[in-house]
Amino acid sequence: YFTEEPAFKEISMxxxxxxxxxxxxxxxxxxxxxxxxGER
Known part of the structure; x- marks a missing residue:
């Protein structure tokens, strides 16, 4: 997790x-x- 790096601004989970x-x-x-x- 790189909080200072602009390229890593999103946390997808x-x-x-x-x-x-x-x-x-x-x-x-x-x-x-x-x-x-809905469900598949």
Whole structure:
């Protein structure tokens, strides 16, 4: 984790099933496909 490096400004972790935890842990980008579009 490179907090001073501009190229590493996003922290992508978490998906529809665990996005609250990912946000609590500092994620700045979360994948929410199932929440928006439903199960496949």
């Amino acid at each position: 978490g998906m529809s099933g665990d996005y609250p935890v990912a946000i609590d842990e500092g994620s700045t980008m979360v994948r929410l496909g199932t929440v928006i579009f």
